[in-house]
Amino acid sequence: MRLREQIRRMPQTIFVLLTMPAMIALSIAAMPLPLYWIDSNYAEGIMSPFVLQIDPESAHTLLSAVATGAVTALSLTYSLVLLVFTLAAGNIGPRLLRRFTTEPVNQVTAGILGGTFLYSLVTIMMIREDFLPKITISVAGFLAILSVVQLIYFVRHVSTTVTIDDEIAAISRKLFKDIEELMDRDAKWDIAEDEHEYNYSIPAGKTGYVGHIDELEAVRRAKELGIAIRLAQPAGDYLLEGEKLLLTTRKVEDENEAKELAMLVNIEESRSDSRNVEFSINLLIEISLRALSPGVNDTYTARACVDSITYALSQPVREGLPTYRRCDDEENLRLVIPGLSLQAMMDTAFHPLRRASRDNIMMASAVALALDRLAAIASKDSLLLIRTHAELLMKTLELEKHPEEDLELVRRHLPSLS
Structure with missing residues (x-):
């Protein structure tokens, strides 16, 4: 198995452990080694005015205090993080916890706090009588000051982390950026309709959720085999071992080759943001449904989510979304990934909002206004899709037998259905 595949399948807990916090702590813990050499050569020379004039007993006391304070602050840090997790899971949405765990400030x-603790222990061991x-x-002492400053900043940061409006704005910015990158990346791959017939399949090697696929490697392998590949299920769908994972235009005779093609698709044990656009839309929908x-x-929180979704979808509604297909360097179709289209994004966003607002005229008006805003900037093809959602919204409200005055209020916000 290639090294890249091994890294990609490394358990997430091990991978996180070996990244930012551990690397910072170990780097700080290693600092006494070069500093000891500087001490041996320059402490009594030009550096003398800038160092602490201290005796061994006081040095032990100082380092013990720094180590104790650092590990206490580290315990406080993790306690605050767990508190934030609890509040976020209850008030915003449990699927945001994955984003909180990867927060750089945390x-x-x-x-820094773990490194300060280790630094003090290593330094204590270096003290000799002579x-x-x-x-x-x-x-x-400098690390102790840095730890206090960082702890103050951390407390301020976590206090804003559970502010729901800030979280909605952050998710919205990320969603808009992901859609923008997707449109820029996919524009050059947009080709004619897929006319291939996919009569053969490659099964999934494990059970889980469909994650990302190594697109460049899949295109290269497909070109070598002279086939086109289609992902049988969109990212985020759940598959059992043995179910169809990839569809091909020609049977792959070599079993090892078929297994390697299947391994290009990452099968995850839990849902993740490997498909960033859909995951972010689902986060906003989850927040809005929880608010309703x-x-x-909390209707106003749900309306804020609708506004954020409208902002994120404005660009693909205006310009259209490129077809999610991949060609080789000779412009032959080699890879098709279903599920990511403007209709899929609109359906993912507005079907749950429409159903959730059937008893809430205020929310239904917000959804209608969002559709009207999108219709004002939509292309011809996008406009048909928006009108379909507008019609479905009115049908849903009419079935609930709302007063005609309330229905008329929603109609005034809807785009023209003619």
Whole structure:
């Protein structure tokens, strides 16, 4: 198996452990080694005015205090993170926890505090009766100051993390950026309709959710085999081992080759943001549906989600979304990935919102206004799709037998259906 595949399939907990927090902590813990050499050569020379003038007993006390304070602050940091997780899962949505765990501020704070603790322990072990590494001890004091400053910043940061409006805005910005990158990346791959017949299949080697596919490698392999490949299920769908994973235009006779093609698709144990656009839309939908539930009843939060979705979809509605297909360098179709189209994005966003707003005229008006805004900038093809959603919204409300005055309020916000 290639090294890239091994890294991609590395358990997430191990991968996270070996990344930012651990690397920062280990880097800080290794600092006493070069500093000890500087101490041995320059502590009594030009660096003398800039180091602590301290005796061995006081140095032990200082380093012990720094180590104790650092590990206490580290415990406080993780306690606050767990509190944020609890509040976020209850008030915003549990699927945001994955994003919180990868928050750079949390990781940097844990790395600095853990590194300060390890640095102090290593420095204590370097103290001898005949030699006191004063520069190394002075740096421990600087790390203590840095830890306090970082802890203050961390507390301020986590206090804003659970502000729902800020989270909606952050998800919206990410969604808009992902759609923009998708449109720029896919524009050059847009080709004619797929006319291939996919009569053969390659089964999934494990059970889980369909994740990302190594597109460049899949195109290269398909060209070598003289076939076209189609992903049988869109990213995010659940598959059982043995179900159809890839569809091909010609049977792949070599079983090892077929297994390697199947391994190009990452099968994940849980849902993730490997398909960033759909995942972000689903996050906003989850927040809005949670806000509209009887236990929360926060229509304004749901309306904020609708506004964010409208902003994110504005560009593909205006310009259209390129076909998600991949060609080789000779412009022969080699890879088709279903599910990511403007209709799929609109359906993912507006069908749940329409159903959730059937008893809430205020929310239905917000959905109608969003459709009207999109219709004002939509291309001809997109306009037909928007009108379809507008018709479905009115049918849903009419079935609930709302007063005619309420229905007329929603109609005034809808785009023209003629």
